[in-house]
Structures are given as C-alpha cells and as structure tokens.
Amino acid sequence: MTRQMTGAKMVVQALKDQGVDTVFGYPGGAVLPIYDEIFQQNDIRHILVRHEQAAIHAAEGYARSTGKPGVALVTSGPGATNAVTGLTDALLDSIPIIVLSGQVPTFMIGSDAFQEADTVGITRPCTKHNWLVKETDKLSSILHQAFHVATSGRPGPVLVDIPKDVQFATGGYTAKPQAPIGHYQPQVKGDIETITQLVEAIEKAERPVFYTGGGVINSGPGASQLLREIVEATGFPITSTLMGLGAYPASGKSWLGMLGMHGLYEANLAMHGCDLMINIGARFDDRITGRLDAFSPRSKKAHIDIDPSSINKVIKADMPIVGDVGHVLEDVLKIWKARGRKVNREAIAKWWQQIEEWKKVKCLTYKQSETVIKPQYALERLEALTKGRDRYITTEVGQHQMWAAQYLGFEDPNRWMTSGGLGTMGYGFPASVGVQVAHPEALVINVAGEASWLMNMQEMGTAVQFNLPVKQFILNNERLGMVRQWQQLLHGERYSQSWSEALPDFVKLAEAFGAKGIICKDPKDLDDAIMEMLDHDGPVIFDCLVEKHENCFPMIPSGEPHNKMLLGDAQATNAIAGKGAVLV
Amino acid sequence: MSALQIKKGSSKHSAYNLRPTFSDVQETHTITVLVENEPGVLARVIGLFSGRGYNIDSLTVAEVDHEGHLSRITIVTTGTPQVIEQIKAQLGRIVSVRDVHDLTAEGSSVERELALLKVAGAGEKRVEALRLADIFRAQVVDSTLESFVFQLTGTPDKIDAFADLMRPLGLVQVARTGVAALARGAV
Numbered sequence: 001m002t003r004q005m006t007g008a009k010m011v012v013q014a015l016k017d018q019g020v021d022t023v024f025g026y027p028g029g030a031v032l033p034i035y036d037e038i039f040q041q042n043d044i045r046h047i048l049v050r051h052e053q054a055a056i057h058a059a060e061g062y063a064r065s066t067g068k069p070g071v072a073l074v075t076s077g078p079g080a081t082n083a084v085t086g087l088t089d090a091l092l093d094s095i096p097i098i099v100l101s102g103q104v105p106t107f108m109i110g111s112d113a114f115q116e117a118d119t120v121g122i123t124r125p126c127t128k129h130n131w132l133v134k135e136t137d138k139l140s141s142i143l144h145q146a147f148h149v150a151t152s153g154r155p156g157p158v159l160v161d162i163p164k165d166v167q168f169a170t171g172g173y174t175a176k177p178q179a180p181i182g183h184y185q186p187q188v189k190g191d192i193e194t195i196t197q198l199v200e201a202i203e204k205a206e207r208p209v210f211y212t213g214g215g216v217i218n219s220g221p222g223a224s225q226l227l228r229e230i231v232e233a234t235g236f237p238i239t240s241t242l243m244g245l246g247a248y249p250a251s252g253k254s255w256l257g258m259l260g261m262h263g264l265y266e267a268n269l270a271m272h273g274c275d276l277m278i279n280i281g282a283r284f285d286d287r288i289t290g291r292l293d294a295f296s297p298r299s300k301k302a303h304i305d306i307d308p309s310s311i312n313k314v315i316k317a318d319m320p321i322v323g324d325v326g327h328v329l330e331d332v333l334k335i336w337k338a339r340g341r342k343v344n345r346e347a348i349a350k351w352w353q354q355i356e357e358w359k360k361v362k363c364l365t366y367k368q369s370e371t372v373i374k375p376q377y378a379l380e381r382l383e384a385l386t387k388g389r390d391r392y393i394t395t396e397v398g399q400h401q402m403w404a405a406q407y408l409g410f411e412d413p414n415r416w417m418t419s420g421g422l423g424t425m426g427y428g429f430p431a432s433v434g435v436q437v438a439h440p441e442a443l444v445i446n447v448a449g450e451a452s453w454l455m456n457m458q459e460m461g462t463a464v465q466f467n468l469p470v471k472q473f474i475l476n477n478e479r480l481g482m483v484r485q486w487q488q489l490l491h492g493e494r495y496s497q498s499w500s501e502a503l504p505d506f507v508k509l510a511e512a513f514g515a516k517g518i519i520c521k522d523p524k525d526l527d528d529a530i531m532e533m534l535d536h537d538g539p540v541i542f543d544c545l546v547e548k549h550e551n552c553f554p555m556i557p558s559g560e561p562h563n564k565m566l567l568g569d570a571q572a573t574n575a576i577a578g579k580g581a582v583l584v
Numbered sequence: 585m586s587a588l589q590i591k592k593g594s595s596k597h598s599a600y601n602l603r604p605t606f607s608d609v610q611e612t613h614t615i616t617v618l619v620e621n622e623p624g625v626l627a628r629v630i631g632l633f634s635g636r637g638y639n640i641d642s643l644t645v646a647e648v649d650h651e652g653h654l655s656r657i658t659i660v661t662t663g664t665p666q667v668i669e670q671i672k673a674q675l676g677r678i679v680s681v682r683d684v685h686d687l688t689a690e691g692s693s694v695e696r697e698l699a700l701l702k703v704a705g706a707g708e709k710r711v712e713a714l715r716l717a718d719i720f721r722a723q724v725v726d727s728t729l730e731s732f733v734f735q736l737t738g739t740p741d742k743i744d745a746f747a748d749l750m751r752p753l754g755l756v757q758v759a760r761t762g763v764a765a766l767a768r769g770a771v
Binding site: 120121124125128129132149182183184307308309311312313316 | 606620623624627628631635666669670673674676677678679680682
C-alpha cells in the first residue's frame with residue numbers, strides 16, 4: 001500500500017524511515033515546503049547553520065563521529081553552490097552524507113530563473129551519485145536509494161535535487177522496505193586465494209608493516225577490533241594515515257605513529273625498509289608515498305580496498321584484495337589461525353630492534369621556550385589535560401593539523417575528524433558543531449589555526465544558539481603557518497600574503513557572540529587557561545598565542561622518498577629543489 | 585638548469601606521476617559500457633574522462649534495451665595499460681553503470697563504424713571516385729551532377745583508407761559515427 005502525501009512530507013517521512021534524527025540546514029525559497037513540514041513535527045531536529053558550507057561540514061562531523069550518514073538541507077542556487085566544497089571534501093575522505101537541495105519548479109528549469117543553478121551538473125563530479133527528481137511519485141524511492149548509495153561500498157556524498165513543484169505535488173510514498181535499491185551492490189568479501197597468499201606472506205615476512213587508513217574506520221568498529229587482534233597476534237608494527245588515526249590505539253605497543261609527509265621518522269623508515277607492506281583501507285595518497293619511484297623499494301605490497309579503482313592506481317599491488325576491511329580481516333585471521341598462527345618471530349624481533357633504533361632519533365623533539373608558547377607544547381598540554389576523557393577532536397587545515405596528528409593520541413576510531421584529502425580550511429569548526437550535536441555530553445575540541453578558523457567563524461552563532469559547548473583551541477601564530485613554512489623552504493623566504501593582518505580580538509569576538517573567550521600567551525599560564533576552557537559549560541574561543549615562526553617537522557620534502565626526511569630547521573635550507581618545486 | 589625539468593615517465597602535470605613500475609606503452613582499447621538510460625548518464629561518463637585526463641578517440645551511445653532502460657556506450661580510448669585499467673575501474677564505480685567490458689582485452693570482437701563522405705568533382709575524378717567506392721563497397725546515398733555522398737561501413741581503418749583516397753578526388757565533408765562493437769561468439 002502506498003500512502004499519498006506531498007513531496008515535502010515525503011522528504012521528512014523518508015528521513016524518519018532512515019532513522020535520521022538530525023538535519024543541518026539553511027532555508028530558502030526553493031525549500032520552503034520542506035521547512036514547513038519540518039516545523040510541524042518533532043522527530044527530526046534541525047540545526048540552523050550560518051552558511052551552507054558549514055551545514056555540509058557539520059553533517060560530515062556528525063557522520064564521522066557516529067558512523068551514521070549525515071544529512072544536510074539547502075536551498076537552490078547559492079545554497080547548492082555553497083555546498084560544493086563540503087561535497088568535494090566528503091568525496092575525497094569517503095564520508096557518507098546525503099544533501100537535499102531545493103530547485104526551481106520543473107517548468108522553470110533552464111530559464112535562468114531566480115536562484116536557479118544546474119545543481120546536478122555542478123555537483124556531478126563532487127558526489128558519488130546525484131539525482132534530479134522530476135516526479136513526486138519517484139521521490140521517496142530515490143531518497144531511500146540515496147541512503148543506500150551513500151553508505152554502501154566506499155561511502156561518499158550524494159545529492160538529491162528537488163524542484164519546488166515536486167515538493168508541493170502529491171504522490172505515492174514508498175516505504176523503505178519496499179523501495180528498490182537498484183543494482184548498486186559493491187563486493188564486500190575478498191578473494192580467498194589472494195587472502196591466502198597474504199597469510200603466507202605474513203608467515204614468512206621478516207620486516208612487515210601494517211599501513212592502515214580511513215577505510216578501517218569506515219568499515220565500522222568491528223574492523224578496528226579485528227585490526228587490533230591481528231596486530232597483537234602477529235606482533236607486526238603498525239602505522240596509519242591521517243585518516244586512519246584511532247583504528248589502532250596510540251597507546252598500543254606496536255604503534256609507530258602516523259606516516260607520510262609530516263609523519264614520524266620510525267613510521268616512514270619502516271615503510272621504506274619493509275619487506276611486506278599490508279595496506280588496509282588506505283590509498284597510497286601522494287602525502288604518503290612521496291616520490292613514487294623510490295617508494296618502499298624492496299617490499300611486496302598487499303592492498304585491501306573496497307574500491308577497485310584504488311588498486312594499482314598509484315602503486316602496483318602484488319596482492320590486490322577488493323573487499324570490505326572488516327570482512328577481509330576476518331578471513332585473514334581465520335585462515336592464519338587455521339594454518340597455525342605462524343610468524344617469523346626471530347626476524348620480527350630483529351626488525352623491532354631496528355625500529356627501536358629509529359625511535360631513538362625522537363623526531364618529535366622541539367626546542368622548548370620559557371617565554372613563548374610553542375605550538376607543540378600547547379598540544380602536549382592539551383593532550384595531558386584531556387587524556388582519558390570522552391574526547392572528540394576536529395581540526396582545520398595546516399601546521400596545527402599536522403601537530404595535532406603528531407602530538408595527540410587517539411585510542412578509539414571515530415574520535416578524530418579532519419579534512420585529509422581535500423585539505424579544506426574552515427572544515428574544523430562546523431565539523432565540531434556536528435560532532436557535538438551527535439554527542440552532547442562529550443568534550444569536543446577543534447584544534448585550529450587562526451586563519452582557517454576565520455573561514456567559518458560565523459558558526460559561533462550556531463554554537464551559541466544550540467548551546468553546543470565546542471572548544472575552539474586556536475593556535476594563533478598570526479600567519480598562514482604552512483604557507484609560510486613552504487615559502488621559507490621553497491620561495492626564498494618571500495612571505496607573500498601569508499601574514500594574517502588585522503586579526504580580531506578573539507576574546508571580544510567570543511563575547512560579541514555571547515560565548516566565552518580566553519587568551520593565553522605565557523607558557524606558565526597555559527595549564528590553568530586550558531582547565532578554564534575545559535571547565536566552562538559552553539562554547540569557548542581559546543586564543544593561544546604561539547611562536548610565530550615554528551616549522552612543522554619531521555617533513556619529507558616534495559619529490560623525495562621516505563628516507564630523505566628533514567628533522568629540523570638546520571636541514572631545511574634549500575631542501576626542495578628541482579622537480580620537487582612543481583609539487584604541492 | 586630549469587627547476588621544472590621533469591624526467592621521462594612523468595606527466596607534464598605532476599612529477600608525482602613517476603611510474604617506473606608501470607609500462608608506458610600506449611595501447612588503444614575498445615571499451616563497452618552498459619548503463620542505465622537516465623538523464624545525465626552520458627555526462628557522468630564523459631566527465632570522468634575529462635576530469636581525470638583520459639583520452640576519448642571515439643564514442644557512440646544509444647539506447648539498446650527500451651524496456652530495461654539500458655544504453656550501450658562504446659568508447660575507444662588510448663593509454664598505458666595502467667591507465668586503461670584505471671579507466672575500467674573508474675567506469676565501474678559510476679552508480680548508473682551496470683557492466684564494463686574491455687573488448688580489446690577479452691578475446692576477439694567485431695568493430696564497425698559508419699561514415700558519410702561528400703565528394704565533389706567532375707570528369708575523370710568523379711569517375712575515379714565512383715570506381716573506388718565500388719571497390720570499398722560504399723553506397724551512393726545522394727547524388728548531384730557535381731557531387732556524391734557515399735555511405736561506408738567498416739572498421740575505422742577501412743574508413744580512414746577510403747577517406748585518404750577520396751581526398752585528392754574532391755572530399756568535402758566527412759561524418760563518422762564512431763565505433764560500435766560487440767564480442768564475438770554466443771555470449
């Protein structure tokens with residue numbers, strides 16, 4: 001039995017059927033009928049953001065911290081175009097979000113109507129899939145299919161564009177169980193023959209390393225559990241990409257820390273020197289591999305990924321396994337146990353000895369100061385004072401993001417939200433809003449730089465309106481720190497436009513929004529100031545004035561392999577030369 | 585020394601694309617893609633090629649199953665073996681794509697293209713054009729006292745050869761459909 005209802009009512013009904021409890025959005029002319037339906041019900045909470053880009057990032061934060069899809073609602077034209085950055089961000093980081101956009105009525109499409117944009121055309125390359133709904137009768141099944149596509153296989157953003165006349169018109173509602181999900185059914189089980197090859201390689205490996213990524217987190221908490229089991233049982237070292245932090249606990253004994261351009265020395269050298277690399281849900285991103293022709297030259301590489309296009313895209317896999325991380329790890333463990341849980345203990349012990357030598361370099365050492373707050377010190381204190389709490393961290397993009405990844409420890413998946421693939425400045429604040437909405441009792445901190453943070457600072461309004469006690473921990477160096485660092489290393493210290501001039505007084509800014517502002521510039525006051533931030537029940541802007549010219553190390557310069565890391569400023573002069581200069 | 589000197593094997597866009605483990609031999613493949621015939625599906629496929637910098641040598645598309653709403657897109661593309669593999673994997677990722685087959689890699693196939701060629705001329709050239717058309721089994725589908733329009737079906741090579749012969753005889757315009765292709769055999 002199909003029920004008759006208006007398209008606008010269908011939207012709300014479909015969201016309820018899908019178990020959605022929160023929508024992030026901003027109203028406008030082309031979505032008024034849907035907002036009218038939202039007004040007349042209490043099951044779905046609407047969080048009014050101050051900019052559509054923030055709605056998408058908030059939905060991403062909600063999705064990453066819960067494992068459920070995030071939902072955003074925007075109007076036609078500028079509402080939809082403002083969503084594009086968030087959609088692209090979610091596409092590159094494989095975050096399941098459903099964006100509903102209003103559209104001018106079907107009979108006006110193509111007439112350059114007021115607030116008309118070719119939304120499905122514009123968002124086609126930045127969504128996993130999108131739909132323009134032209135008949136109310138098809139709306140509900142498309143909405144259910146949208147959830148299916150966003151959450152199946154490699155997750156990603158989808159968009160459903162709904163013209164205003166389709167929202168007003170009446171049609172038949174198809175409930176979720178009856179809705180056809182279409183032919184989209186990605187493979188989740190890995191090929192057993194290749195998995196067996198991987199098990200054989202695990203048994204023989206002398207210098208193995210697990211290299212894990214966001215795919216482990218996306219596969220669900222079960223996958224992280226299996227990963228921990230296999231790491232403990234084999235005793236192999238493990239490193240992770242920026243996106244995969246928390247899948248294996250930072251306190252775990254096999255943990256090497258993050259790898260990549262600003263990864264740890266021991267992690268990168270383990271990748272360079274290994275004889276078996278087991279890539280689980282990572283994609284050999286250019287931030288990870290550095291120079292390709294010198295990437296881990298002596299290793300056999302296994303690659304587990306649910307997306308067949310990730311395999312052999314950048315690095316040739318000797319053991320390609322297409323499948324869901326959770327399913328594949330289950331099979332790996334089962335087969336490995338059945339064959340007698342063998343590993344080459346002697347060689348592994350020697351490998352660990354080598355890794356311990358690398359660890360002695362203490363690559364995260366920095367020069368402490370009595371007078372200025374070092375950004376690394378600020379994060380060390382934040383880590384110490386929040387450890388063990390029910391804590392979620394988001395970040396903006398830049399030096400602070402890398403320092404947060406280096407100096408904060410993540411014990412569980414879904415606790416770390418950062419814009420990895422797209423590198424979206426302005427992501428962190430709205431993402432923290434989305435996380436806090438999903439976890440009202442938790443401690444949610446956005447580690448930010450002052451420049452990134454200003455990109456979506458209007459969300460202070462959202463935080464205050466919905467009483468979201470998000471902590472904005474701004475490492476303020478009055479610079480676009482990462483840009484400045486590259487200008488120093490690459491462009492002869494000509495600091496073109498990387499100075500944040502005319503910054504606001506962040507304490508007054510917080511107060512203007514009705515929130516609390518804290519400023520701290522003396523290392524001796526830092527602990528008290530952080531405690532004051534943590535103890536305040538409400539949103540806080542923490543203006544942490546840090547060393548202005550600190551560089552982020554370790555660093556693999558562009559165009560160099562893993563074993564050519566820079567550990568500090570002394571090594572950095574003219575470090576990027578030749579073809580490295582064209583790389584970003 | 586130029587800072588932008590990039591060694592062989594890398595693309596001009598980025599030196600990240602140093603791919604020593606991959607072959608750099610260019611191959612031409614015919615890929616057939618069965619898609620759900622919905623608005624924008626062709627844009628999805630073409631957008632993939634332009635967005636990721638792949639080549640399209642030829643492309644044909646038409647609905648082939650009216651009841652099932654399915655269209656077949658036949659794409660001829662050129663790239664290294666690794667790029668060809670990526671193209672297939674990326675096509676397979678599009679939600680409206682049902683099926684992707686590489687006819688060049690998966691055994692033998694038949695490939696045909698149709699072309700219309702307008703040849704204008706008089707006297708000996710006109711006679712010669714007609715004689716060559718007969719050898720190529722091209723049909724005359726339009727004729728005036730100064731011109732012919734030939735219709736020719738065959739492999740792209742055959743059409744190239746015919747067009748080359750017609751050029752000195754007064755070739756004015758060519759319209760080609762692009763390749764349609766199917767695997768040989770029962771399935």
